[in-house]
Every structure is written in C-alpha cells, then in structure tokens.
Amino acid sequence: DAEITQSPRHKITETGRQVTLACHQTWNHNNMFWYRQDLGHGLRLIHYSYGVQDTNKGEVSDGYSVSRSNTEDLPLTLESAASSQTSVYFCASSESRGAFEQFFGPGTRLTVL
Amino acid sequence: AQSVTQLGSHVSVSEGALVLLRCNYSSSVPPYLFWYVQYPNQGLQLLLKYTSAATLVKGINGFEAEFKKSETSFHLTKPSAHMSDAAEYFCAVSTFNDMRFGAGTRLTVKP
Numbered sequence: 730d731a732e733i734t735q736s737p738r739h740k741i742t743e744t745g746r747q748v749t750l751a752c753h754q755t756w757n758h759n760n761m762f763w764y765r766q767d768l769g770h771g772l773r774l775i776h777y778s779y780g781v782q783d784t785n786k787g788e789v790s791d792g793y794s795v796s797r798s799n800t801e802d803l804p805l806t807l808e809s810a811a812s813s814q815t816s817v818y819f820c821a822s823s824e825s826r827g828a829f830e831q832f833f834g835p836g837t838r839l840t841v842l
Numbered sequence: 843a844q845s846v847t848q849l850g851s852h853v854s855v856s857e858g859a860l861v862l863l864r865c866n867y868s869s870s871v872p873p874y875l876f877w878y879v880q881y882p883n884q885g886l887q888l889l890l891k892y893t894s895a896a897t898l899v900k901g902i903n904g905f906e907a908e909f910k911k912s913e914t915s916f917h918l919t920k921p922s923a924h925m926s927d928a929a930e931y932f933c934a935v936s937t938f939n940d941m942r943f944g945a946g947t948r949l950t951v952k953p
Contacts, residue, residue, distance in 0.1 A: 733885075764943075769851070771932060771945035772886075819885055827938045828874045828893040833885030 731756040735820050735834040743842055748807040750837050752820030760823045761803040762831065763787075763795065765816040772819065778803055779826075810841045844869035844935045848944035856952045861905075861920040863947050865933035868914060875916040876934040877907055880946075886932060892916060903927070923951045 733754040742748050754761065759780045764772040774787030776795040784795050792814060794806045807814055817838050821831040849864040867873060874893050878886040890901025897909045903926075907918045916933060928951045933944040 769945060772943040774941075821885075827936055828891070830876060830888045830891060831886075831941070833878075833887065835885050836883075 733820060733822055733832055733834040735818075735837050737837060738835065739838050741840045741842065742810050744810060744812060746810050748810050748839065750805045750807075750818055750820075750839070752803045752805065752834060753801055754820075754822040754832070754834075755801065756822055756824070756832060757800060758822035758824050758832075759800070760826065760829075760831075761797070762821040762823075763793070763803065763805045764819045764821065765789065765814075766819060766836075767816050775805065775818075776803075807839075810839075812841050815839060815841045843940060844873060844937060844942055846933050846935050846942050846944035848931075848933050848947050850947055851945065852948045852950065854950040854952060855923045857925055858922050861918070861923045861927065861949065863918040863931050863933075863949065865907075865916045865918065865944060866914055867916060867933070867935040869935055869937060871937050874936040875907075875909060876936065877901065877905070877916075877918050878932045878934065878943075880930045880932065882929075889918070889931070923949075925951050925953065927951055 736751045762777045763775040773789045778797040819836050820834040823829045823831045847866045876891045877889040880886045890899045892909045900906045905920045930946045
C-alpha cells in the first residue's frame with residue numbers, strides 16, 4: 730500500500746543547531762507540503778512543492794527551507810533551530826490541487842531546548 | 843485569500859447524542875471543502891469532502907456535512923456519538939492555489 734512516512738518521530742535538539750526532518754511518500758504525488766501544528770493555531774503551512782525542483786514559501790516559512798530533488802522526498806531543514814520552532818511537524822502529499830485531498834504522515838514532534 | 847473559522851475549540855457530548863461541529867469559510871471563488879479527523883499521536887485523515895456535486899456529503903464513520911452557500915457554512919454532524927469519535931476535527935477550504943485549515947475542534951464524548 731502507498732504511504733507517507735516521516736522520520737524521526739521524535740527529536741530533541743539544542744538552540745542554534747541545524748535539523749533536518751525527512752518526509753517520504755510512495756503515492757507518486759506531485760504535490761508535497763510541510764505544516765506545523767501548535768495549540769490554538771491548527772495547521773500552518775511552512776513550505777510546499779508542486780513537483781521536482783519546485784519549492785514555494787508558505788505562511789510561516791522564516792527559518793525553514795526545503796528542496797525537492799525527486800518525486801518521493803521533501804526534507805525540511807531548520808537552519809538554526811529556535812525554541813519557537815518547538816512543534817509537531819506534519820508532511821502531506823496530494824495528487825493535484827483544488828478538489829484533491831491531502832494525505833498526511835504521522836508527524837514529527839520536535840523539541841528545541 | 844480564503845479562511846476558515848471553526849466555532850468552538852472544544853465540544854463535549856454524551857455518548858449517543860448528536861454531534862455538531864461548526865465550520866464557516868470565506869472564499870472569493872467557489873471552494874472545495876474538507877473535514878479531517880486527527881486521533882491522538884496520528885496525522886490527519888479525510889472524513890469527507892465537498893467538490894460541488896451534492897450539497898449533503900456523507901463520509902466515513904457515520905459523519906455527514908452540508909454545504910450551505912448562503913450561510914458560507916460546512917457544518918459536520920453525526921446523529922449518535924460513539925466513544926471512538928473522540929478526536930480533533932479540522933475543517934479546510936481549498937481552491938486551486940491554496941488550502942487553509944481551521945484551528946480545530948476537540949470533541950470529547952462522555953459515557
């Protein structure tokens with residue numbers, strides 16, 4: 730069965746360190762997304778990609794970067810981790826835009842000390 | 843840009859009672875609307891979606907939602923709550939270029 734996986738599931742790091750969260754999907758979807766989930770804010774879009782070599786900023790992109798070198802993977806990098814980036818991060822993918830649902834990974838809980 | 847408002851961050855019902863979770867949206871173009879459910883320590887999964895066909899949409903686990911254009915609403919209902927329905931529910935609005943999620947409503951089901 731097709732799926733979307735994230736690793737690690739839990740991560741503790743220190744302020745100022747670079748951190749990369751992995752996202753891998755086997756749906757062969759063109760579109761991939763990264764969200765963060767914080768209490769009271771729901772899901773907020775960090776970055777998204779509509780295909781290989783395409784990346785776009787979402788509403789909360791400061792301090793984050795992504796790259797898309799193949800269809801299956803969209804790693805999220807925190808260039809210099811800050812305590813404000815402590816959150817649960819979700820990766821999602823979809824076949825196309827508009828009416829197409831997003832399929833979500835299980836999430837990564839990141840703590841920045 | 844579109845937006846979503848979920849009225850009530852927490853809703854508590856008794857087992858067997860009606861579940862009503864409210865969602866209002868704004869969009870400058872005809873939207874697609876979704877309800878997702880999130881169980882503890884899991885990602886979101888689709889409950890149902892509206893894509894401009896029937897205004898009453900049936901989803902999984904006995905949930906349904908009605909699209910009301912005049913009220914810009916897409917409320918989620920279930921006639922009889924079950925303990926297993928306890929979760930967080932997210933409404934989302936989508937157009938071709940953008941998808942926005944509401945802040946979520948946590949549903950508690952009391953025995």
